Amino acid sequence: MNNKIDLTAIKPYGDTLNDGMMQMSFTLPVPVSPESKEAARQLGLKMGLEEAQVVHASDLGVGYTFFIVYGKCKHTIDFTRVKVSKVSSDAMDHDSVEAFIADKLKREITIVGACTGTDAHTVGIDAIMNMKGFDGHYGLERYDGIQAINMGAQVPNDVLIAKAIEVDADAIIVSQIVTQKDVHIPNLTELIDMLESEGLRDKLIVCVGGPRISNELAKELGFDAGFGTGDYAEDVAAFIVQELAKRV
Amino acid sequence: MHKLNLNWEYVNAARQAARAIAEDTQNFIEAHSTVSVERTIVRLLGVDGIDAFERPLPNAIIDNLSKAQVLEDGAAYWLGNAMYQLNCTAQSVAEKVACGDLDLTTLDKASAERVAEHIKPMVDAAVGLIEENKKNREMAIRTLGEGPKPYLYVIVATGNIYEDILQAQAAARQGADIIAVIRTTAQSLLDYVPYGPTTEGFGGTYATQENFKLMRTALDEVGREVGRYIRLCNYCSGLCMPEIAAMGAVERLDVMLNDALYGILFRDINMQRTLVDQYFSRVINGFAGIIINTGEDNYLTTSDAVEEAHTVLASQFINEQFALLAGLPEEQMGLGHAFEINPDQEDGFLYELAQAQMTREIFPKAPLKYMPPTKYMTGDIFKGHVQDALFNAVSIMTNQGIQLLGMLTEAIHTPLLQDRALSISNAKYIFNNMRHLSEEISFVEGGRIQTRAHDVLKEAAHLLEEIKSLGIMETIEKGKFAGVARNRLGGKGLEGVFKKSGRYDNPFLTVMLEAQFKKEVKSEQ
Numbered sequence: 001m002n003n004k005i006d007l008t009a010i011k012p013y014g015d016t017l018n019d020g021m022m023q024m025s026f027t028l029p030v031p032v033s034p035e036s037k038e039a040a041r042q043l044g045l046k047m048g049l050e051e052a053q054v055v056h057a058s059d060l061g062v063g064y065t066f067f068i069v070y071g072k073c074k075h076t077i078d079f080t081r082v083k084v085s086k087v088s089s090d091a092m093d094h095d096s097v098e099a100f101i102a103d104k105l106k107r108e109i110t111i112v113g114a115c116t117g118t119d120a121h122t123v124g125i126d127a128i129m130n131m132k133g134f135d136g137h138y139g140l141e142r143y144d145g146i147q148a149i150n151m152g153a154q155v156p157n158d159v160l161i162a163k164a165i166e167v168d169a170d171a172i173i174v175s176q177i178v179t180q181k182d183v184h185i186p187n188l189t190e191l192i193d194m195l196e197s198e199g200l201r202d203k204l205i206v207c208v209g210g211p212r213i214s215n216e217l218a219k220e221l222g223f224d225a226g227f228g229t230g231d232y233a234e235d236v237a238a239f240i241v242q243e244l245a246k247r248v
Numbered sequence: 249m250h251k252l253n254l255n256w257e258y259v260n261a262a263r264q265a266a267r268a269i270a271e272d273t274q275n276f277i278e279a280h281s282t283v284s285v286e287r288t289i290v291r292l293l294g295v296d297g298i299d300a301f302e303r304p305l306p307n308a309i310i311d312n313l314s315k316a317q318v319l320e321d322g323a324a325y326w327l328g329n330a331m332y333q334l335n336c337t338a339q340s341v342a343e344k345v346a347c348g349d350l351d352l353t354t355l356d357k358a359s360a361e362r363v364a365e366h367i368k369p370m371v372d373a374a375v376g377l378i379e380e381n382k383k384n385r386e387m388a389i390r391t392l393g394e395g396p397k398p399y400l401y402v403i404v405a406t407g408n409i410y411e412d413i414l415q416a417q418a419a420a421r422q423g424a425d426i427i428a429v430i431r432t433t434a435q436s437l438l439d440y441v442p443y444g445p446t447t448e449g450f451g452g453t454y455a456t457q458e459n460f461k462l463m464r465t466a467l468d469e470v471g472r473e474v475g476r477y478i479r480l481c482n483y484c485s486g487l488c489m490p491e492i493a494a495m496g497a498v499e500r501l502d503v504m505l506n507d508a509l510y511g512i513l514f515r516d517i518n519m520q521r522t523l524v525d526q527y528f529s530r531v532i533n534g535f536a537g538i539i540i541n542t543g544e545d546n547y548l549t550t551s552d553a554v555e556e557a558h559t560v561l562a563s564q565f566i567n568e569q570f571a572l573l574a575g576l577p578e579e580q581m582g583l584g585h586a587f588e589i590n591p592d593q594e595d596g597f598l599y600e601l602a603q604a605q606m607t608r609e610i611f612p613k614a615p616l617k618y619m620p621p622t623k624y625m626t627g628d629i630f631k632g633h634v635q636d637a638l639f640n641a642v643s644i645m646t647n648q649g650i651q652l653l654g655m656l657t658e659a660i661h662t663p664l665l666q667d668r669a670l671s672i673s674n675a676k677y678i679f680n681n682m683r684h685l686s687e688e689i690s691f692v693e694g695g696r697i698q699t700r701a702h703d704v705l706k707e708a709a710h711l712l713e714e715i716k717s718l719g720i721m722e723t724i725e726k727g728k729f730a731g732v733a734r735n736r737l738g739g740k741g742l743e744g745v746f747k748k749s750g751r752y753d754n755p756f757l758t759v760m761l762e763a764q765f766k767k768e769v770k771s772e773q
Contacts, residue, residue, distance in 0.1 A: 025666065026666070027664070027665055027666045058669070060418055060422065060665055060666065060669050061417070061418035061419070061420075061421030061422045061669070062414055062417060062418040062421070062665075064418070064665060066665075066666045066669060066670075118433045118434040118450065119433060120433055120434060120436070120514075120515065122514070122550070123549055123550070123623070126550050130550070130731065131731075132550075132551070132552065132731065135590065135624075152516065153514075153515075153516075154434060154437065154515075154516075178433055178450060178451045180407070180450055180451050180661070180662065181407070181450060183433075183450045211659060211660070229626070229627060229659070
């Protein structure tokens with residue numbers, strides 16, 4: 001790392017250290033005009049940009065204007081004090097998850113997954129569970145030592161829980177793709193509430209994943225872990241098997 | 249036009265196998281009807297509105313007949329009989345049934361012939377209205393003109409019809425030719441059609457007749473302003489397939505998503521139910537001049553686009569035959585496929601080109617619906633914009649019909665106003681800049697592109713032979729499409745399927761089919 005960088009005060013890099021260069025684009029609900037361009041520039045200044053420049057402005061067809069703005073950010077971040085909630089398990093690949101199950105857990109584990117509530121998008125749960133997996137990362141169905149049950153989309157929380165009881169599951173994984181207007185929050189909260197009232201919460205590992213899900217949000221809602229973009233089946237499996245080993 | 253040197257023996261064999269598959273399924277379809285088919289008949293006879301508990305009146309009629317276990321004779325007879333006996337309109341019969349003042353099965357029963365004669369003017373009026381809409385569309389296209397193909401197709405999905413209208417009009421001014429109003433999540437699983445204008449939906453807006461009407465008016469208005477006919481698209485799928493087809497025909501929609509296989513695989517709708525529903529909905533769409541969009545492109549969101557490309561082609565062949573049996577002409581078949589190959593795949597663009605060109609050559613009259621990359625779109629919007637550019641390049645190089653524009657923010661959110669503008673300008677730039685490239689290129693004899701197309705066609709032809717021997721239902725039970733298996737007794741909506749009695753009649757089906765097949769004979773002469 002460049003030793004001229006002051007980690008207690010980092011800012012964006014354009015082509016020179018600490019120039020603070022940033023780009024952004026947005027729409028203002030006013031027609032394209034010298035006044036609206038000036039408004040976009042002033043907005044940049046209010047956002048903490050110095051030398052904000054409107055480099056592009058175009059009409060969007062309803063008297064609204066699209067802007068691209070560059071500017072130099074005056075804010076800095078103390079990188080040495082940044083803390084992030086991460087899934088607390090060691091990274092493992094497919095083979096080491098299977099080896100871990102065989103050596104440490106010494107039994108087949110069962111994972112039930114579903115895309116719950118009104119959400120009809122199976123792409124997330126399929127990527128994690130289906131044999132084929134996603135982008136060259138096999139899904140949980142392919143793992144020796146894991147019985148993976150993918151219930152598909154639009155599964156009500158009570159049906160998911162009933163299935164978990166029926167198959168004596170070790171873990172439940174839930175996918176939420178549609179998060180418009182925060183529709184996923186009450187749905188995820190309901191699942192945890194139902195598990196608690198059935199006295200099952202502590203008996204199961206419960207994870208949630210989706211493009212707008214962070215580990216922090218998942219923890220806040222009472223889940224054991226949250227997974228997002230860039231996480232694959234092995235990341236979910238690694239967490240579950242290590243957590244199971246801890247709980248034995 | 250022919251650049252791939254395809255083996256036409258395979259094409260012909262595949263088409264014949266698909267024909268046999270569709271005809272075999274048609275025997276099942278013709279012996280059955282469903283609650284949604286019957287509600288459609290009730291709607292077309294003039295019933296609309298909801299009761300005090302917000303139950304749609306068409307549902308009230310069908311509930312009455314189902315409880316009395318006489319639905320097998322068809323709603324046309326029972327509703328028609330009540331209109332005849334009470335000498336009143338379908339709407340006033342429905343209102344009486346909904347509030348419990350009338351049980352349709354307790355009235356005197358006229359002969360089926362007498363009832364058919366009585367309702368004939370209402371049938372003709374509804375069919376006439378739909379014909380009128382078709383003529384109005386043709387007239388508007390003649391006078392206003394339309395954008396060149398591929399049509400630019402964008403979605404609006406705010407949940408609020410009034411906000412949708414603002415975005416749709418903006419999109420039309422930016423250059424869009426087709427506006428699709430995405431439905432709220434889970435509407436496909438409702439066994440009724442909601443009523444009135446709506447402002448609350450998740451990830452989309454309720455498909456209601458009033459929402460159709462509001463958007464139609466708004467698009468006609470902006471179409472006159474920009475000097476192009478702007479087409480309106482909605483979703484004729486799920487448990488209310490034929491009802492939505494009828495609503496769309498009445499409100500002059502132009503394009504409808506319409507695919508039983510999609511509902512079976514991706515929404516777990518019962519296959520018996522939706523195959524029967526699909527037939528009547530395609531008859532209506534065909535008669536109304538509405539372009540259908542089929543959904544085989546979705547297979548590639550769960551299956552690999554390189555390994556499973558042949559399942560898309562096989563499904564297109566089947567969808568073509570189902571549509572022909574419903575009297576829907578080739579010019580209205582927006583058969584689906586998609587640009588979903590992993591961007592890291594070496595020569596992936598060549599494979600996409602092979603698939604798109606092959607589809608074009610095999611279905612020369614169909615306005616093919618080409619779907620953008622979704623599966624491998626990420627939060628890297630800059631790369632996403634380039635992926636969409638390659639997708640647009642394939643489309644103009646192979647003369648696709650309907651370009652469902654990719655959004656650079658595909659993996660992030662439903663499109664913002666500015667996202668849609670960027671994607672329209674991307675497509676306009678590429679389509680204009682490469683407009684006649686397809687006329688200037690040919691592919692190397694026996695090269696990668698020809699070989700790829702040949703392989704996919706061959707595999708599709710084999711798969712169709714296999715499906716022909718299994719039948720469509722068993723094929724789906726075995727998970728041959730999209731890697732998803734569904735049971736013929738599973739899924740949603742099976743309880744709404746019934747076997748027709750000997751007295752059953754659907755007068756709309758008869759009239760519309762007659763008109764379509766007469767037209768076909770005429771155009772062949």
